Amino acid sequence: MRHLIPQILRLLVSGKTGPFVFEPQPVVLPTKPSSINLYIHLPFCRQLCPFCPYVKEVYDPETSTAYQQAIIKELESYRGLWGEVKVESVYFGGGTPSLTPEIVTETLAWIKGNFRLGGEVGVEVHPLNASRSLLESLKKSGVSLVSLGVQSFNDRLLQILGRDYDSKLAKEACRRALEAGFATADIDLIFAIPTQTREEVRADIRYACELGAEQISAYPLISFSYLPFKRQMDRAKIAMPGWRGEREMLKMAVKTASEAGYQRTAVWSFSKPQAMRYTTVTKESFVGIGVSASTMMGDYFTVNTFSVPEYIRTAEKGLRPALATKLDTRDKMAYWLFWRGYDLAIDTDKLKSIFDRGLPFHIQGLLSLLSLLGAAKHEGDTFYLTERGAYLFHLIEKEYTHAYLERLWGAGLKEAWPQRVVI
Ligand code: SF4
Structure with a gap:
């Protein structure tokens, strides 16, 4: 499972x-x-x-x-x-x-x-x-x-x-x-x-x-x-x-x-209230530099080689991620929603401004169900995860991190240029 x-x-x-x-x-x-x-x-x-x-x-x-x-x-x-x-x-x-x-x-x-x-x-x-x-x-x-x-x-x-x-x-x-x-x-x-x-x-x-x-x-x-x-x-x-x-x-x-x-x-x-947040992966898009760094830009999520010698050897040739997966709008929206879930607040107005469309029907249904179960609450344009919802997300995030690192990082650590990784 x-x-x-x-x-x-x-x-x-x-x-x-x-x-x-x-x-x-x-x-x-x-x-x-x-x-x-x-x-x-x-x-x-x-x-x-x-x-x-x-x-x-x-x-x-x-x-x-x-x-x-x-x-x-x-x-x-x-x-x-x-x-x-x-x-x-x-x-x-x-x-x-x-x-x-x-x-x-x-x-x-x-x-x-x-x-x-x-x-x-x-x-x-x-x-x-x-x-x-x-x-x-x-x-x-x-x-x-x-x-x-x-x-x-x-x-x-x-x-x-x-x-x-x-x-x-x-x-x-x-x-x-x-x-x-x-x-x-x-x-x-x-x-x-x-x-x-x-x-x-x-x-x-x-x-x-x-x-x-x-x-x-x-x-x-x-x-x-x-x-x-x-x-x-x-x-x-x-x-x-x-x-x-x-x-x-x-x-x-x-x-x-x-x-x-x-x-x-x-x-x-x-x-602390008003403190500036230290956060990396929760950004909407980012460019990763260096060994094992991932990049989320445009239509791709990419990962650099995990091998330091190979990274140094191939640097001369410029950009060459080891692995990439192509994302369509639904994937990008899912990625955005995943990290907003981690941030405990999903601002539907912000989603509209980024993707030029509202919350998909099935996500609305999912959030309504979570609200009924006391895991989320809806205020204005934002869905907030309650403590129960945050615990649910803790379980999901932990399992996802486990699967992602075990497979993608496990493969990257075995081989500098893996051929195919399925998550
Ligand atoms: S091995 Fe990991 S936890 Fe230990 S110092 Fe290095 S980065 Fe930090």
């Missing part, structure tokens, strides 16, 4: 049957987008955490220099195609972008010199790198948002996750980031860690609130078959939390953040 989630979701949201098929294929991009959002993937880490599903490798100075040149080559391809297009936002994710701050600052300088940068710049910061001087230099180069990958303030849980710092260091890193004066400092936490209790979730969220983070993101730990974490837990005879335990932990996170005055801005995110 679990493997059918993406197809069931596709049927429910876009009304189409059949899986998404990703294949190598020529991609036609819009000739002149009015603006773009950039995501830049920097895959280097000091050490690799066993639970982490992202594309990363241990830092090596030579590879890192070659990689920096390759991402500029990829950016140059877009510059050649679109000229000095407006850039609404730039996010550096990883990997550990704060481990190679010179790539962040030099790439930003290149973007400012070649595009019209007019929005927020976000960077993921590892607690071990969050020195005052690094934070200041990021700020000076134009970074406005940071996201601290803390995962937990609990030493026992940090150890289970294989993190290479303790809670004291994590707390000090957060304090420094908050003092640095970014528009938003987000603290990233993980819940549903094996052996974690509800009280430990409460303590983590409460501490992040007490620190005064503008945003707190709390993601459930998802176990993937291609990662060592599950094997480690099996060997140690430690079980992943069951669905009931996980639900209780999520409830606790929501309650604690809400008691501290935070608003739930997405299924797994909480923000």
Whole structure:
């Protein structure tokens, strides 16, 4: 059943049957987008955490220099195609972008010199790198948002996750980031860690609130078959939390953040009122630069190769995603609706302005059913997901992420240029 989630979701949201098929294929991009959002993937880490599903490798100075040149080559391809297009936002994710701050600052300088940068710049910061001087230099180069990958303030849980710092260091890193004066400092936490209790979730969220983070993101730990974490837990005879335990932990996170005055801005995110949001994949369209980065533009969703050597080797040739899937209007609308569901609010007026059509009949029916079940409520032009609806979406998002990463990323990590991936 679990493997059918993406197809069931596709049927429910876009009304189409059949899986998404990703294949190598020529991609036609819009000739002149009015603006773009950039995501830049920097895959280097000091050490690799066993639970982490992202594309990363241990830092090596030579590879890192070659990689920096390759991402500029990829950016140059877009510059050649679109000229000095407006850039609404730039996010550096990883990997550990704060481990190679010179790539962040030099790439930003290149973007400012070649595009019209007019929005927020976000960077993921590892607690071990969050020195005052690094934070200041990021700020000076134009970074406005940071996201601290803390995962937990609990030493026992940090150890289970294989993190290479303790809670004291994590707390000090957060304090420094908050003092640095970014528009938003987000603290990233993980819940549903094996052996974690509800009280430990409460303590983590409460501490992040007490620190005064503008945003707190709390993601459930998802176990993937291609990662060592599950094997480690099996060997140690430690079980992943069951669905009931996980639900209780999520409830606790929501309650604690809400008691501290935070608003739930997405299924797994909480923000102070008026805080600028740190968010990447929820953008309507984006251009992904770097290894494993995905792009949603025009009629295509594409993914770059997952192999760092292959990415560097082929950079000279310009744009060449490893896999692509073509999207029609219904697919694009489904993609938009999926992420608005994650944001807990579906603005039907906005949908009309983007797609030039109203909410499809079957989606109206679905939302009415959710309203009857107490999972959604309709106010003006917007459908809001209630706490029950948010929990439903938590389950869907978790299963979809699992299926998407297991299949697409699993294939990309096995082969640099996979031939066909079906989700
Ligand atoms: S969790 Fe962060 S530091 Fe650990 S391997 Fe993943 S990207 Fe690297």
